[in-house]
Amino acid sequence: MKKYTAIHDIHDFSQIINEALTIKNAPFNNKHLGTNKTLVMLFFNASLRTRLSTEKAAKNLGMxxxxxxxxxxxxxxxxxxxVMNLTTSEHIKEAAKVIAQYADIIAVRAFPNLTDKNQDNAEIIINSFSKYANVPVVNLESSTAHPLQALADAITINEFSKASKPKVVLSWAPHPKALPQSVANSFVTVMQQLPVDFTITHPKGYELNTDITKDVVINYNQVEALKNADFVYVKNWSAYTDYGKxxxxxTNWMITQDKLAKAKFMHCLPVRRNVIVEDAVLDSENSLVIEQANNRTYAAQVILKKILENLD
Amino acid sequence: MKKYTAIHDIHDFSQIINEALTIKNAPFNNKHLGTNKTLVMLFFNASLRTRLSTEKAAKNLGMxxxxxxxxxxxxxxxxxxxVMNLTTSEHIKEAAKVIAQYADIIAVRAFPNLTDKNQDNAEIIINSFSKYANVPVVNLESSTAHPLQALADAITINEFSKASKPKVVLSWAPHPKALPQSVANSFVTVMQQLPVDFTITHPKGYELNTDITKDVVINYNQVEALKNADFVYVKNWSAYTDYGKxxxxxTNWMITQDKLAKAKFMHCLPVRRNVIVEDAVLDSENSLVIEQANNRTYAAQVILKKILENLD
Amino acid sequence: MKKYTAIHDIHDFSQIINEALTIKNAPFNNKHLGTNKTLVMLFFNASLRTRLSTEKAAKNLGMxxxxxxxxxxxxxxxxxxxVMNLTTSEHIKEAAKVIAQYADIIAVRAFPNLTDKNQDNAEIIINSFSKYANVPVVNLESSTAHPLQALADAITINEFSKASKPKVVLSWAPHPKALPQSVANSFVTVMQQLPVDFTITHPKGYELNTDITKDVVINYNQVEALKNADFVYVKNWSAYTDYGKxxxxxTNWMITQDKLAKAKFMHCLPVRRNVIVEDAVLDSENSLVIEQANNRTYAAQVILKKILENLD
Structure with a gap:
């Protein structure tokens, strides 16, 4: 693997998920791979899970x-x-090329502004690092995608799935702040690669980028959409059409135990309790959120392993 | 040892101090213990000594x-x-459980607000991490306690003591800001475990929590209290009864060379020169402050070692 | 080597440069040297290159x-x-001695204020660490010097020089902010140690400290100065005489491809494009800026290696 900036950098999902689960069982088995290799992580935004899990994954590999x-x-x-005589003091050309002198892999987090759709869709930060740095780049959540989260989600569904073709529902839920579409986008993209029966449910106006959702079923009736679900992935996002709004x-869109029935509950965290989902769900055995967080390590580790194996 | 959130997690002080001194003589002898183990340190407040000494201790153990x-x-x-629809964005239940996915030991620093005594005494941050994280938790100074500092102090007294039962005095000293009682609290708790003749001196109104001081002698006359002292531990704290005031x-309570006589001077640092103590004391051979700072490493290391030995 | 706070801590430049190039060819050959040794880096100012390259160098040595x-x-x-009853909370005496308990080498970055020449020339932060810490101190750019940058520059000139005595020109260039003289100072000092034909060019009033420039030729005509140059090192600095102004x-002082002719272009980065130098130069093969950044690692590594070899 030459880079991991988007889901589409994975060509064989089944193989990657199986390898991640092998790593999960023996996380220190490839510690030689990263010897004398350096991962530089650049966070333009705050991070808890992504920072800890990716650093842990890299160190598990000896980096x-x-x-x-x-x-x-x-x-x-x-x-x-x-003419850089105002506020900007360094050009991305130099910055990316310089950091690549010190890093074998560069990982970057850069959120969208949610004010200018075209600018956010251009993914200028992650794409510029990819363009100018001559080392592999990993996406730690960009303007429009969070591919490490989506891979961890796929691993988790694979682990907990009992059906050969489970029903997976992505449900919007309310939130007091305008949030990016990135987690939802990457989850939708991954679900299209897996053997699942996939539905999206959200209020009208919250349609995601149709270049991403393509022909996925959208049901504006949440109760109907959730019927017989095996996995319910819940996430807020701001509007894409009326961008960032x-x-x-x-509050009727909050996930309750009643709505969930026997389905497993998934969320990327952090989650606002009793806004996105009621306490009873998070505190039940049907919540997979902690295991999703745990799988962030193995998602990052399989990606870093594939990239390290391709170096030199 | 299953955790170290309070002094009382140490059951045999003499054994712990001796083991710390063994480690001090050969700090890299147990480097295998921490292989493939991760310490995550969370600082809700600034730190110099605690951060450096604990990180050093963990790396000495190979973590x-x-x-x-x-x-x-x-x-x-x-x-x-x-209903988390206002400013809080993540519940401690998720935060602690998630961090525990990436850490073998979690260490936390969280100072008091000094405005609400009951809230500070509840130690909600450190206790919540202990409750929800399924890995050992270490206290890097909480609202009411600084047990790693107190252990380093005990090690230092043990190293420099010539008497079988030295006289140790904890003296309040003035400071322009309202400071926590945590260092004083933990020092008092430790002194009650050691074979020392222990006295506290402070102006009236500065009585510490009596659940902690219990029957320790309090002398409001500093000069009298310091007579024939072997060790004088100096620290400012804000009032406990008239909370945080x-x-x-x-300035008469500042420690001078005259008052100290032949006693050793101790302070946890940082110390305000010529406010807490005059230059002559800090610059003399009777000052143990740098050695106390040095022993912070071995205090942290013996605790981490005990916890690592108890893992799995 | 006992410390590296100034260029003059290097006694044999030719030997150091050759050793740096040996390290560059095999950066992991001395990984045992740093085992169980800790580098503490203190940044009083922001850093990208210095932080990454020095950390990388230390880890290459196993620190x-x-x-x-x-x-x-x-x-x-x-x-x-x-009497520390106002804003300062810790004296450098304690701070330096304490950090030295946890570090085998301390590296410090502390920029000038550019308001008080005497104060900046006193180099109080780096000198105080040198005075009170009983471990070697490395300068990561101080008020008046950036010796790791200058060593990387010397390595780069050595690598790319075809002449036995190349012509090197240090040229001032415009910048919207008042910048320190430290990079220029250290570059001038190093050039005086190397077998080069060295000239400085800048507008009148921008004379550097004459204790540093000594008898180096200063030519106020940039075009004349650049004639037949092999290497053109470009840097802005604020006035030294009319201090910090x-x-x-x-904009006529901006470096263009025309002015540069066949010379190699050097700059320490970050560089403001089309203010300091036009795009055409930075994007050409004559630009050495990325290789200079790369050599920061080997400059730091040879210095840390020399210091580690001298420990104990």
């Missing part, structure tokens, strides 16, 4: 890890030809 | 260390049943 | 690295005899 929280003092320029905070 | 400075963007919810900044 | 970004909550006192933002 050195340097984690940098980018603060406001580092103003990068992304445009070509700019909060169109609804309808 | 991987991930250090996270918690900033204002991570608003944890601690109450049960809250500064009742005195009386 | 543990702890990196601390010093924020505003740590107010150090540097004066002797102060911006006297000119004359």
């Amino acid at each position: 050195d890890v340097i984690c940098m929280q980018i603060n406001n003092s580092w103003n990068l320029e992304f445009e070509d030809g700019t 909060i169109l609804s905070q309808d | 991987d260390v991930i250090c996270m400075q918690i900033n204002n963007s991570w608003n944890l919810e601690f109450e049960d049943g809250t 500064i009742l005195s900044q009386d | 543990d690295v702890i990196c601390m970004q010093i924020n505003n909550s740590w107010n150090l006192e540097f004066e002797d005899g102060t 911006i006297l000119s933002q004359d």
Whole structure:
């Protein structure tokens, strides 16, 4: 594997999931692979799970890890030809090429602004690092995608699935803040690769990018959509069409034990209790959220392993 | 040892101190113990000594260390049943369980607010991590206790003591800011476990929590209290009864070479020169403050070693 | 080597450069040297290249690295005899001695204020660490010097030089902010040690400290100075005589491909495109900036290696 900036960098999902589960059983078996290799992680936004799980995964593989929280003092320029006599002090061309001098793999987190759809869709930060750094780049959640989360979700569904073709539902839920579509986007993309019966449910107006959802069934009736579900993945996102807007905070869309029935509950965390989902669900045995978080390590580790094996 | 959130997690002080001194003589002798084990340190407040000494101790044992400075963007919810539609974005239940997926030991620093005594005494942060994380928790200074500091202090007294039952005095000293009682509390608790003649001296109104001081002699006359002392531990704290208040900044309580006589001077650092203690003391051979700081490493290391030995 | 706070800590430049190039060819050959040794890096200012390259160098040598970004909550006192009842909470005497308990080498970055020349020239932070810490200190850029950058520059010139005595020109270039003289100072100092034909060019008023430039030729005509240059090192700095002031933002001083002719272009980065230098230069094969950044690792590594070899 040459990079992991999008789900489509995985060509054989079944193989990757199986290898991740092998790693989960023996996480320290490939510690030689990362010897004398350095992962540099750049966070343009805060992180808990992604930082800890990716650092842990890299160290499980024997890598050195340097984690940098980018603060406001580092103003990068992304445009070509700019006369940089204002606020930007370093061009991404130099920044990416320089960091690649010190890193064998660069991992980057950069959230969207949710104000300019075209700008967010351009994925300028992660794409610029990919373009200018001559080392593999890993996406730690970008403007439109969170492929490590989606891989961890796929691993978790694989582990807990009893049916040959389980019914998986992605349900929108309310949230007081405008959140990115990235987790939902990547989950939708992965579900299209797996042997599942997949449905999306959300209030009208919350349609995701149709280039991503393609022909996935969308049901605006949450109760109907959830019927006989095996896995219910819950997530808030802000509107894509009316970009970045909060169109609804309808508390009726909160997930309850009643609605869930026997389905497993999934969420990428952090989750607002009794807003996204009621306590009874999170505190029940049907909640997979902690195991999803655990699988973040093995999702990152299988990706880093594949990239390390392809180095040199 | 299953955890180290309070002094009382140590059952045999003499054994722990001796083992710490053995480690001090050969700090790298147990480097296999921590192989493939990760310490995650969470700092809700700034740290110099605690961060460096604990990270050093963990690496001396061969552990991987991930250090996270918690900033204002991570608003944890601690109450049960809250509808989290306001400022808190993650519940401690999820946070603790998730971090435990990536850590073999979690260490936490969380200072008191010094405004609500009951809330500070509840130790909600450290206790919540202990309750919800299924891995051992270490206290890096909480609202009411600093047990790693107190263990380092005990090690230092043991190293420098010439008497079979030395006289140890804890003296309050003035400070321009309202400081926690945690260092004093843990020092008092430890002194009650050691073969020492222990006295506390402070201005009236600065009585510590009597559940902690119990029957320790309190002498409001500093000069009298310091007579014939072998060790003088100096520390400011804000009032406990009139909670969090500064009742005195009386410069007469500053420690001078005259008052100290032949006693050894101890302080946890950082120390305000010529406010807490005059230069002459800190710059003399009777000052043990640097050795106390050095022993922070071995205090942390013996605790981590005991916890690692008890894992699995 | 006992420390590296200034260029003059290197006694044999030719030997150091050759050893750095040997390390560059086999960076992991001395990994035993740093076993059980800790580098503590203290950044009073932001850092990208210096942090990454120095951490990488230390880990190449097998060291543990702890990196601390010093924020505003740590107010150090540097004066002797102060009654510390105001904003400073810890004296450098304690801070340096304490950190030395946890570090085998301490590396420090502390920029100038550019308001008080005498204060900046006193280099109080780096000198205080050198005075009070009983372990070697490395300069990660101080008020007046950036010796690791200058060593990387010397290595780069050595690598790319075809002439036995190449012509090297240091040229000032415009910048919208007042920048330190430290990079220029250290570059000038190093050039005086190497077999090069060295000239400085800048507008009148931008003379560097004459204790540093000594008898180096200064040519106020940039075009004339650049004639037949083999290497052109470009850097902005604020005035030294009229201390910290911006006297000119004359865009005619920007480096262009025309001015550069066949010379190699050097800059320490970050660089403002089309302000310091036009795109055409940075994007050409004559630009050595990325290789300079790469050589930061080997400059740091040869210094750390020399210091480690001298420990104990």
